[in-house]
Amino acid sequence: MGTDFAAFCRSRPIVSAALHNRLMRNHRRFRMAEGAELVGRQGNSVEMQVSIPLDDEGFLGRQCPECSLLFRMNAEDYKALPDDLTLWCVYCGHHAEHSEFLTAQQRERLLRAVGDLGMQMVSQSLNRAFRGLSRGSSGCSVSITYESRPFYPRPLPGISEEPLTRIRTCPGCHIEYAVFGEHRYCPVCGRLPAESVAFDALEAEKARLEALEALPGETKALLREQGGFTRNWVDTMENLVGVVEALASSLFRAAVPNADDLLRGKGNVFQRLDDTADLFVAAGYADLRISLGPDTWQRLTETWATRHLFTHNDGVVDQKYLTRVPTSTARLGQRLVVTDDMCRRALDDTKALCEALVALSP
Structure with missing residues (x-):
């Protein structure tokens, strides 16, 4: 493990103020486990x-x-933050005082230290209460026996949490942190820029394709037989459209002052490639179709049409698809087949589209 990080645990008094004062005067008499003082x-x-x-x-x-x-957060970055920091959950966006973000294992470690202190405070109180009390005094119907034993704290529980696999750096505050799933927030800044979210999502889609290919042969065969690969490829196509929709909408609303007026009544306009390009052109920006070139734009059109087909028609080719993709060799009523190569090409094209969208921003 790396260097320890100091945390403070402030416990409410469990004894009188007078005993509390004596506690602080005689704190050296308490035995604390290594790592607690x-x-x-x-x-x-x-x-x-x-x-x-x-x-x-x-x-x-x-x-x-x-x-x-x-x-997880880089400890050096974390220590440099103000004491009154409001921390953000990188996943759900919940934000609260940073001490509320203790992990279960950290809390167990802190409570063990507090419990050890409490046991010794109670023991000292009992020692004082029974000091000088005669045992088995004549005339008493009850005999009281009290034996004081020294207290030896157990070692504090260690921390063994999931190791990080990839370190992120916030583009705003530059703090380093690590996540274990899809996220939308920096733990310090809050909401991440739309472009960071988009490119991270594209990396996740690529990682998912790579993970499937890295599976053992027997597992791959079972998944392929049950349609797991096909379902994953279809999901990738659908997710790519969602990534672009979210990015284009965010960038357009941030760049165009009267965006709400221009978008009113247009529905899910950012799910439609040509309509998205036309919106930016009308707002005075470069034409995405020209920036990307006809070949890339045609392939993107096919990807968007494929997504629409599987979302709304279970992948069965209809006339709308053939109109959008006139070069397709598929026939009416035939179910479209999506492949790994199609997904990887679509990923590359979508990344180029996202880069072109970001380049439009002032």
């Missing part, structure tokens, strides 16, 4: 410092109190 007091609270082990990359785990998903 009393460092002072604040009002009626005890201030305890508990180290949180980092992973091998120097990252600190965070867990959203709303969706319970884990992400």
Whole structure:
């Protein structure tokens, strides 16, 4: 594990204020596990410092109190942030005071340290209460026996959370963080720029294709037989259109002052390639069809038509598809076949389209 990261656990007093004062005067008499120590007091609270082990990359785990998903942050970046930081969940966008983002394992470690302190505080109270009390006094019908034993804290639980696989850098604040799924937010800045989300989504689609190809032969054969590969390729086609729709809509609304007026009554206009290009041209921007060239634009048109066919007609070729893709050799009523090569080519073309859309922005 990497260097420990100091965390503070402020527990509410469980004894009287007088005992609390004695506690702080005699704190050296308490045995604390390695990684935990009393460092002072604040009002009626005890201030305890508990180290949180980092992973091998120097990252600190965070867990959203709303969706319970884990992400990680570069500990050096995290320490440099203000104490009153409001942290964002990278997945669901929930934001709250950063101490609310303790992981389950970190919380267990902190509570163990607090519990050890509490046990010793109670033991000291009992020692004082029974001090000088005679045992088995004559005339008493009850005999009280109390034996004080030294307390030895157990080692604090370690931290063994999911290791990170890819480090992200926020384009705004440049903080480093790691995620374990699709995300839309920087833990410090909040909502990520639309272009970051788009290109990340394209990388995810590429990674999914690569993961399928990397499966063992027997598993691949089983998935292929059950249609898993075909379903994945169709999903990729549908997802590519969604990526462009979200990016184009965000960029257009940010760049065009009267965007709402221009979009009123046009429905899901950013799902339609030529209509999207026409919108930007009407707003004074370059024509995407010219920027990308006729060959790329034609292939994109085929991808969009394929997506529409599977979304609305289960992939069965209709006249609308043949009108949009006049070069297709498919026949009316035939079910279209999507392949890995088609997906990879569509990914490359869609990435080029996203780059062209970003280049339109002022």
